Amino acid sequence: MDKRDPFRHNVLTSGHRACSGCGEAMAARMVSDLIGPDAIYINATGCLQVFTTHNQQSAWQAPWIHSVFANAAAVASGIEAALRISGKETPVVVQAGDGGTFDIGLQCLSGMIERGHDILFVCYDNEAYMNTGVQRSSSTPHAVRTSTSPPGRLSQGKHQLKKDVISIMAAHHMPYAATATVAYFPDLKAKVEKAMGIKGPRFLQVLSPCPLGWVHDSALSVTVSRLAVETGLFPLVELEHGELTGVMRLAEQRPVDEYLRPQGRFKHLFNSKNGAIELRHLQALADARIRRYGLLDAETEWDTDRAMQSERHGRGGYCERRSHGS
Amino acid sequence: MKQLLEGSQAVAEAVRLCRPQVVAAYPITPQTHIIERLAQHVANGELDAEFINAESEFGAASIVLGAVAAGARAFTATASQGLLLMTEVLYNIAGLRLPVVMVCANRAIGAPINIFSDHQDSMAVRDAGWVQLYVGSNQEAVDTMIQAYRIAEVCELPVMVCMDGFLLTHTFEPVELPSQAEVDGYLPAFQFVRTLDPARPMTLGGASEADNYQPYRVAQHDAMENAQAVIEAFDADFETRFGRTGGGLVQGYRLDRATTVVLCMGTLMGAVAEAVDRQRDQGKAVGALRLRCFRPFPVQALLDHLKVAQRIIVLEKAISIGAGGIVAAELRAALQQAEMTIPVESVIGGLGGRDLTPAVIEAIFQQAADEKIDTQNRFAPDHSVNGEVQHG
Numbered sequence: 001m002d003k004r005d006p007f008r009h010n011v012l013t014s015g016h017r018a019c020s021g022c023g024e025a026m027a028a029r030m031v032s033d034l035i036g037p038d039a040i041y042i043n044a045t046g047c048l049q050v051f052t053t054h055n056q057q058s059a060w061q062a063p064w065i066h067s068v069f070a071n072a073a074a075v076a077s078g079i080e081a082a083l084r085i086s087g088k089e090t091p092v093v094v095q096a097g098d099g100g101t102f103d104i105g106l107q108c109l110s111g112m113i114e115r116g117h118d119i120l121f122v123c124y125d126n127e128a129y130m131n132t133g134v135q136r137s138s139s140t141p142h143a144v145r146t147s148t149s150p151p152g153r154l155s156q157g158k159h160q161l162k163k164d165v166i167s168i169m170a171a172h173h174m175p176y177a178a179t180a181t182v183a184y185f186p187d188l189k190a191k192v193e194k195a196m197g198i199k200g201p202r203f204l205q206v207l208s209p210c211p212l213g214w215v216h217d218s219a220l221s222v223t224v225s226r227l228a229v230e231t232g233l234f235p236l237v238e239l240e241h242g243e244l245t246g247v248m249r250l251a252e253q254r255p256v257d258e259y260l261r262p263q264g265r266f267k268h269l270f271n272s273k274n275g276a277i278e279l280r281h282l283q284a285l286a287d288a289r290i291r292r293y294g295l296l297d298a299e300t301e302w303d304t305d306r307a308m309q310s311e312r313h314g315r316g317g318y319c320e321r322r323s324h325g326s
Numbered sequence: 327m328k329q330l331l332e333g334s335q336a337v338a339e340a341v342r343l344c345r346p347q348v349v350a351a352y353p354i355t356p357q358t359h360i361i362e363r364l365a366q367h368v369a370n371g372e373l374d375a376e377f378i379n380a381e382s383e384f385g386a387a388s389i390v391l392g393a394v395a396a397g398a399r400a401f402t403a404t405a406s407q408g409l410l411l412m413t414e415v416l417y418n419i420a421g422l423r424l425p426v427v428m429v430c431a432n433r434a435i436g437a438p439i440n441i442f443s444d445h446q447d448s449m450a451v452r453d454a455g456w457v458q459l460y461v462g463s464n465q466e467a468v469d470t471m472i473q474a475y476r477i478a479e480v481c482e483l484p485v486m487v488c489m490d491g492f493l494l495t496h497t498f499e500p501v502e503l504p505s506q507a508e509v510d511g512y513l514p515a516f517q518f519v520r521t522l523d524p525a526r527p528m529t530l531g532g533a534s535e536a537d538n539y540q541p542y543r544v545a546q547h548d549a550m551e552n553a554q555a556v557i558e559a560f561d562a563d564f565e566t567r568f569g570r571t572g573g574g575l576v577q578g579y580r581l582d583r584a585t586t587v588v589l590c591m592g593t594l595m596g597a598v599a600e601a602v603d604r605q606r607d608q609g610k611a612v613g614a615l616r617l618r619c620f621r622p623f624p625v626q627a628l629l630d631h632l633k634v635a636q637r638i639i640v641l642e643k644a645i646s647i648g649a650g651g652i653v654a655a656e657l658r659a660a661l662q663q664a665e666m667t668i669p670v671e672s673v674i675g676g677l678g679g680r681d682l683t684p685a686v687i688e689a690i691f692q693q694a695a696d697e698k699i700d701t702q703n704r705f706a707p708d709h710s711v712n713g714e715v716q717h718g
Contacts, residue, residue, distance in 0.1 A: 038524045040396070053532030063522040065395055066531035067418050071388035074380065078348060078392025078400065079522060081376035085347045085398060090524060108388065111381025 006189060007033045009061075011041075016059035017051040021218025023208030023225060024048055024124040026182045028095060031122055031206070034192040037062040039091040040083075042076040044100030045069035047131040048124065070104040072096050073112035073121060080117045091196065094121040098139035099129050101205075102163050113172040113201040120195050120202045126210040127162070134213040138163040141233070142285065143278040144265045146213070151268040156278045161285070166205055170239040175200040178238040178246075181207040183226035187236060187248060194238075207234050215264025227259035232286035235293045247293045256283045328502050333494035334359030336464040336501045337429055337487070340471035342373050343509040344427075346401040348393035350378035350386045354408040355441045356491035357431040361403055383408035387415035387428075394424045395530060397521035399475065402426070405491055406433035409447045413454065416484070420455025420546065422531055425478035425485075425518070429471070432592065432643075433491040434678040442679020443491040444643035445591060449620075449652055455546050457485040457553055458621040460591040462573065464499040469572040470618075472504070473560050476513050480560075481553045483546075488620075490593045492679070504568060512567055550622040557619055573618035575627040580606060584613025585636040586694060589628075589653065591617045594641065594682060601687035612691060617653065625660045632661075637669050639694050641687070641706065643676040650674070671699040675706025682706060 011032035018025035028048055032041065041064045043049045049066045052059040067075045072094045080092045096105055101123035109121060128146050129135040136149040141162040145151050149158035169177040176198045180188040188206065195202040209225050211218040228234035231254050238246035260266040260282065269275035269282075290296055331339065338360045341349075349368070351361040367373035376393075380386035383404045390400035404412060409430055419426050430448045434440040448458055457477060461467045467489045474485040489495060504512075520528060534542070558574050565571045579599050581587065588598050595616040605612045615631050617624075632638060640654035649655065654672030661668055671694055676682040689707055693699050 037527065040522045040524070042392070050533050053529055055533060055535045056538055058529035058532055060529050061527060063524055063527045064529045065392075065522060067388060067391055067422070068414050071384065071391075071415060074385040074388030075392035075395070077378060077385075078350065078389035078394075078398075079396040080392075081348045081350075081378055081389065082393040082396035082398035082400075085374070085376045107381055108385050111385050114381070115378065 006030075009033045009036045011035070011037050011060065011062045012052065013059050013061055017054050018047070019212055019218070021211040021221045022047075023182050023210060023221045024097070024126055025051070026221065027124050027206045027208045030182065030185060030188055031095070031192055031204070032062070032093075034189055035091060035093055035120075035196060039093050040079055041065070042072050042079065042092070042094045044072035044094070044096035044105055045131075046097040046100055048095055048097065050131060069100060071108050072100055072105060073108040073119070076119045076121075077112050077115065077117045080119050084118070092117075092119045094119060096121070096123055097131070098123060098125045098127060098137050101125070102139045102165050103137055110172065113169070113174050113203070116200055118199055118201070120204065122204045122206060123165070124208040125205050126208045126213060128210070128213050130210045130213045139165065141282075143269060143282060145268055146265070156274050157268060166237065166239065169203045170242045172201075173242040175202060176238070176240055177203040179205045179207070179234065179236050181225040181229060181234065181236070182209070183222050183229065184236065184248070191238065213265065215267070216262045220262055224259065224262060227254065230254045231256045231259045232290035232295060233259060233282070235289050235295055237293055244293065247295055250290070250295045253286070253290060253296060256286050328500040330498050331464060331501045332359060332496060332498050333464040333467055333489060334431075334496065335363055336499070336503070337467040337471055337489065338363035338367070339503050340468040341401050342367050343504065343506055344401075344472060344475045344513060345399065346375055347398035348376050348378065348390065348400040349402070350380050350389035350393070350400070351402050351404065352380045352383045352386045352408060354383065354405050356433055356443070356495045357403045357405045357408070357429065359495060360429060360431070364401070383411040384415060387412040387419065390426050390428070391415060391419050391422070391424060394426050394518065395422070395522050397516070397518045397523070399516040400426060401428065403429040403431065405431040406435055406441075406447045409451060410435065413451055416451055416454040416456060419484050421542065423482040423546070423549075425475075425482055427471070427474045427478050427485050427487070430486050430488045431491040431495045432488050440678040441491070443493050444677045444679065445488070446644045446677070448486060448488045449644035452621055452652070455484070455550070456621060457481070457483050457550070457557070457619070458488055459485065459557075459619055460488045460617065461494070462593055462595045462616060464494055464497070464501050465570065466572055467494060468501055468503060469564060469568070469570055472509055472513060473564055473572050476560050477553065477556055479516055481549055481556055483549055483553055488592065493593045502570070508567065512564065554619070554622050554624055554627070573616065575619040575624035576631055577616045577618055578631050579614040579616070581613040581615065581631060583611055583634070585611045585634075586639065586691065587612070587632060587635040587637070588614045588639045588641055588687065589617060589657065590614065590641045591620060591653070592643070594643065594676065597682055597684050598641065598687055600684040601691065604684060604688055605691055610691070620653070623656055623660070628657065628660060629664050629666065632668065633666065635668055637671065637694060639671045639673055639690060639699070641673045641675060641682070641690065643674075645674050645677070673699065673704060673706050680708065
């Protein structure tokens, strides 16, 4: 492992306009410095693009391009093809938010992976459309308050579950797909380095807290993302050619309550009877993910039936039952 | 030596001669034969390029965007719905000033879904910032393709070569293909200064605000205006080297002392020329003008060719629904600006592949002579199977 200062490159330099405590800025700094300046970076539209290239100023000390929201993976495919035909081996790295990955960018991303382009796609997952003012995405977890999934008399926040994008990636049988967070830098570093040592399409989903959208103290970004892992809500996993090849096991499982309470986006769950139901669903989701990936006990087999029952339990929450008239 | 080639094959051969390094496309009728031929050339080792099967036209346009930004010459082709799906990226390519070249195999737009030729697709993206050149034959498709890369790369503007679906793409015509050495002599290797390169890191496509956005559009518009001279000069150079013109900005037909002139685009000129011949045989002073370059809109070239006309009929295969003829409206504005008071009749026809035959066009000449065309828009009469011109 390279023992030198991982931030010596300063690929994403200071002076950009991210909010204080921005998890995406932290994650992008870590990832881009680990990869270094001898790479071409493609950015989807989103917070990272806006706060790093504002008004003819750029915080990037590496070649960087932004085209439109949905096409980052396709632009990268063209860049990679151009490099390949010219015999160049410059690494190609896409950076996108969860909107540009889970939703509007998913088709281009799937095409990029299916064609086997030699590209690392990094999703900085802050679980909503933060750049446009915190609207829900398909990455937004169940029961979260956003401006388009507001709690109200008939609702406890987002009705649906967070899309399981890492499984979608793995279903492409791509060489490498992994999850990480800003809370575990050595883990993130190992995954970026592993990804950069593999040819072909690679995918990294980095949970990146957004103090503004998650409504937590900006000093808590690292703490909150660590709790997402320790509660089992955001498992750290690695998948190679569709097979689970690595998980970060937990010494103990912390109750989801500890993760949810510091975040205003879950506040509505803590003062109502229906909210209490959703809290139990969120705990069930965490339990299911822990079982699915065997996060607590190395000997635990993934019990598909039990885990999926639990996932379904989570899905069949208060809001959906109401909509079916029960 | 001339070869008998389908329009798609002919233009694909021209693309091969331009040595693109990245070809990306998504299949859509009537464009598919073009990329199928290029895929075969790559598979046979006859074209040293990466052939990328995109997951959509949106992806295809984005792939060539990336390829050109990384310094490669690139090609894509599409039509109709595919062009509309590309629209967001087309604007972006132009805004980034990337010299992408593509073929639009002109086809109608749904609904109702229709695979046959008109110009509604490329006209829908007329404001995207692309040079648009409409070709009238397979030979012109070949020649215009070769010119397109040179125009694009010198002007740093994307170029769309518009060729009528089926009428050209699926029609065999004798075509003269230049040699590789001749094309290499005409079209220099692509050297892009704003390429993505770690040795010279650059930020492309950053955000801008109210104080600096507009100058980008002004620069694009200026570059488009300046492209008129470049298009003419490169066509003239082409004619010197190859003995053929691609059609410059506009191309006249029997305009000598013509008092009534039909203005049209693309293959329509074939039927219009036939109708003009028949009218001339009857001693009528009619002529025709083909608008080869629609973007940039060549105002001066049009006025130079139309100054003796007493009546202009703009016959176009597209409509701005709720406004009418697009070329007609732009021509009226140009004439008004130049204080030329020539009546312009707008006739829309050929939508969704409906035939505009010489007989129909002769009928339109007659309607114009009888002053039966409304000053507002109207549609071309239909041509029924028994040869009688029907209205509606």
